[in-house]
Amino acid sequence: MISVDEALQxxxxxxxxxxxxxxxxxxALGRTLAADVAARRTQPPAAMSAMDGYAVRGADVAKLPATLTRVGSVPAGKNYPHALKPGECVRIFTGAPLPEGADTVVIQEDTEVSGDRVTMKDAKPGRHVRKAGIDFREGDxxxxxxxxxxxxxxxxxxxxxxxxxxxxRKPRVAILPTGDEVVMPGExxxxxxxxxxxxxxxxAFVRACGGEPLLLGVAPDEAHALQTMVAAARGVDLLVTTGGASVGEHDLVRDALGAEGMTLDFWKIAMRPGKPLIFGRLGAVPVLGLPGNPVSTIVCAAIFLRPLLDALLGAVRPLEETKPTAKLAQPLAANDQRQDYIRATLARDAAGALTxxxxxxxxxxxxSVLARADALIVRKPGATAAPAGELVEILPLGNGALGI
Amino acid sequence: MISVDEALQxxxxxxxxxxxxxxxxxxALGRTLAADVAARRTQPPAAMSAMDGYAVRGADVAKLPATLTRVGSVPAGKNYPHALKPGECVRIFTGAPLPEGADTVVIQEDTEVSGDRVTMKDAKPGRHVRKAGIDFREGDxxxxxxxxxxxxxxxxxxxxxxxxxxxxRKPRVAILPTGDEVVMPGExxxxxxxxxxxxxxxxAFVRACGGEPLLLGVAPDEAHALQTMVAAARGVDLLVTTGGASVGEHDLVRDALGAEGMTLDFWKIAMRPGKPLIFGRLGAVPVLGLPGNPVSTIVCAAIFLRPLLDALLGAVRPLEETKPTAKLAQPLAANDQRQDYIRATLARDAAGALTxxxxxxxxxxxxSVLARADALIVRKPGATAAPAGELVEILPLGNGALGI
Structure with missing residues (x-):
């Protein structure tokens, strides 16, 4: 048996x-960038008003109240075509560029208007102005x-x-469930x-991870038919099989893949659920053989398939690299030598901590239990008994929009 | 000004x-169920083997070791056509139905085979059997x-x-950004x-929430053109506008919607970023007018548009109804009378707690700051200064696959 970490490596x-x-x-939603995106422009391209109000010269409002002459108006998308002279102000709106000479905006709530005379009652030189490039600069x-x-x-x-x-590119993933006992819904x-x-x-899992699934159909436990279906997977980016990988006599998947020329590893992995896993290459196509039990299949997909798809996408998920934890709501027994992935529900205690x-x-x-689970508790091989309240590592399954 | 909660209500x-x-x-991935799904079958439909091994009668392995006669083999998907007699065993594989009379599986690692004689060295009556219906029953x-x-x-x-x-059905959401100062990328x-x-x-936000966006194009600040574009939104499930909702003179959106016969509310909401919001109905179409600042737009979308889309979908997100919290990494000043949504990053401290x-x-x-943020810190109106280490409510923004 090899460890989960070694298999993943x-x-x-x-x-x-x-x-x-x-x-x-x-x-672009949900796609993975293959190249950096550099800004083609500076944002904002020039100093802009952050509020609706009046653009003024800071020196003119150093002493308050100050009464200035309104000489124009500049909405967003327009420009005041002259330089602002001392004693002048311009009506300005959020997102509009400051006139030349202006460096301050007085919000309209702090003014009193009488004809073209505007009295500034509260102001601070430099305020309510967005400087050029505060968001980003061209080339950033x-x-x-x-x-x-x-x-x-x-x-x-x-x-x-x-x-x-x-x-x-979206990884094209051929999916081949196997077994005479398996039929598609509605058949x-x-x-x-x-x-x-x-x-x-x-x-659905492959789609949620950013791949493009090709469901090849269910392969029967018959060497020739299975071999034909395996051959049809050539040209995809990844072949995933389920079932046919136990230690019994019905390991047809390994034989069929072998007959198609696959170089393969068969591993027993020290994990539960899971254990038997096939990994190899069919020509240029990597092959991942998952166990047939539906829960083992999806848990192994979360542990092995998802990181593999991320690697094919070049996806970087910085937040998820930190391992989240939660407080045990009830004690757990000591673990044996297999890494355990325990189906579990999440909640919050009175203090707001995740349990x-x-x-x-x-x-x-x-x-049914897997679908209702919010997370898997990860129990390392040989972990000692854990009392209620202990912080344990979890793998959230995500019941949100397209979570896994 | 009205509160966030009142506006949402x-x-x-x-x-x-x-x-x-x-x-x-x-x-079906990511879609919202409109009706319960009842099981059309019982799973498993009959008692099944949970392991590869031998099906036996429990009474035959009450005393160990016990040597039994192998009378057949039953792979998954097949059935052993006879009742098991005392002293008999049948080779069985994971997922195969137990023969009539058998109630126990002995795993192959605990047996010794000599011709058709199989010696059971370790066994427990009733073990390694999945009873009919343990996952679900027909009608559940x-x-x-x-x-x-x-x-x-x-x-x-x-x-x-x-x-x-x-x-x-996916809500069809017409999106109408407004403003002479706004052009589409590449134009x-x-x-x-x-x-x-x-x-x-x-x-992208509407798509991530399960809706179908229709981007109508950018409306200029000109009454007739704006009115024509608004009219084109009839027949959708929701119209969302951005911009043109400030307290200044350029509130063309309200006028254009009014001219098209919209019954409308214009609210100032006690929140930051955000504040101005339009809500009403254009015939049967609800209209949500978001502010024009890009950060205000997306924050208001997270606060108001997402729950509205969930309501149109009938979506129930039980986990997200609990309000997540995190420990402040640095102190926050007292808040004024507006509800604050502060862009922030998440991390974990040495003890594994979310900060x-x-x-x-x-x-x-x-x-740029909004895109890099992992969460918004929610600060209630009038919240007092909060020291580092205090638990505060957060709204995670989700940098995962199709998170918002």
Whole structure:
């Protein structure tokens, strides 16, 4: 048996980002930048008013109250065409450029207007002005390669005047569940068969991680048919199989992949749920063989497939590199030599601290428990018994929009 | 001025879920269930082996070691066609149904095989068997209406044999940024103009929240053109405008909407960034007018637009209803009478607790700071000065896959 960390290291060892593609900013949500985005302009390009009010020369409002002459008005998008002379002010609106000579804005609530005479009652030289370039300057890198783009990032790229972006190609992931006992939802189900949850769940998982799934269909436990389906996966960026990887006699997946010329490793990994894993290469295509139990499949996908997809995307997720923790809501027994991933729910205690409660039943066939779980508790091999209240490492599963 | 809570209450007051549509399970990721999903089958349908090994009668292994006669083999997806007699065992694989009469599985590691004689060295009556229905039973509601579907939920719906799902229609949201000073990225930019970040950012925001954006284009500050563009929004589920809602003279949006027959409220909201907000109805279409500053726009979208989209979707996000907190990394001054949303970064201290550090500059025009922020610190009106280490409410912005 090898450890989770060693398996992950071997899987990620040969993974390199796929090539870039150029896409419209309008399609950029959730895509991973393949190149830095440098600002094509300075923002704001000139000193601008941060409020609705009057642009003045700071020296003119050093002593208050000060009455100045209104000589014009400048809305956002327009410009006052003259330099402001001493004693003059200009009506100005939020986002409008300051006239030459002006360096201060007096907000309208602090003024009294009588014809073209405006009395400034409260002001401070230099106030309510956004200096040129306070947001960014032309040439500044505003977004780095590897960033998975949020709506706010899309806004920043837009403000930097980038209508097209270079992003990582979506990894095309062929998915091949196996087993005579497995049928797709809605198809006729025999008395000893189960409905495939692995195929649809993995396809959705790959999509949520930024990949493009190709569900090849369910492969039967028959060497020739399986081999034909495996061969159809050539040309994709990754092949993921489920099932057929146990220590029993029905390890057809390994044989079929071997017959297709795959160089392969078969590992027993010291983890629960999980354990059997196939990893290798079919020509240029990396192959990840996940266990067949639906819970093991998705837990192994979260542990191994997601980082592999991130590596193919070149995605950098800085916040997620810190390992989150939560307080145990109830004690946990000592762990054996396998790394445990315990399905659990999250809540908050009266003090606002995050708490985590393991489900009493952890059977790796129970997809209902997995779907309801908010997180996995990560228990290292040989971990001693943990009392309620202890901080434990968790892997949040994310019930939000497109969380995993 | 009205409070954030009061504004939210008024905005959500009239919002009802849009009608449902029926979609394939393959397209269900991130969609919101419009109806409960009831299991169409019992899972597992019969007692099944949880391991690779031998199916036996519990009474035959009450005393160990026990040597039994192997009378057959049953892989997953097949069935042993006879009842197991005393003294008999059957080779069985994970996921295969137990033969009639068998109630126990002995794992292969605990056996010794000699021809058709199998000696059981370690066993416990009833072990390694998954009872019928331990995951769910036919008719059980496995997923509730309002659930935003994760990959694991897709797997559960598949296991429950649901190839089609009833989900909320995606709200179609027309987006109309306004202002002569605003141009789209890549278009010619005049010396006093800025590039629109609000349009692309809001479109991505709506998509991340499960809606379908329609970017109408940037409306100029000219009554007739604006009115024509507003009229084009009829028939959508929601119209969102940005800009043109200040207290100055350029409030063309309100006038144009009014001319098109909109019943409207104009509110000053006691919040920062934000403040001016328009809300009303253009015929049957609710209209949300957000401020024009890019940071105010997205913060107001997070506070008001996201819950409104959730209401149109009928989405229930139970975990997010609890208000997360983090420890202040540095002190905060007392707050005035406006609710403050302070851009901040998240980290973890040595003890693993979440900490939050406000950015020193909070100017509402700085999209670079907003993009880099991990969270907003929520400061209630009149909040007293908070020392470093105090727990404060945060609104995480989520830099993950499709986070906001």
């Amino acid at each position: 071997r899987i990620l060892g040969g993974a390199k980002p796929l090539g870039p593609e150029q896409i419209s900013l309008a399609d 890198v505003v977004l780095r390669a590897g960033r998975v783009l949020t709506p706010r990032d899309v806004g920043l790229a837009a403000a930097a005047n980038a209508p097209w972006l270079s992003v990582a 006729p189900v025999g008395p000893n068969q189960i409905v495939s949850s692995n195929g649809p769940a993995l396809a 985590v409660a393991p489900y009493p039943v952890q059977d790796s066939s129970m997809v | 008024r905005i959500l007051g009239g919002a009802k879920p849009l009608g449902p549509e029926q979609i394939s399970l393959a397209d 509601v496995v997923l509730r209406a309002g659930r935003v579907l994760t990959p694991r939920d897709v797997g559960l719906a598949a296991a429950a044999n649901a190839p089609w799902l009833s989900v909320a 010619p930019v005049g010396p006093n103009q800025i590039v629109s970040s609000n349009g692309p950012a809001l479109a 939050v550090a406000p950015y020193p500059v909070q100017d509402s025009s700085m999209v």
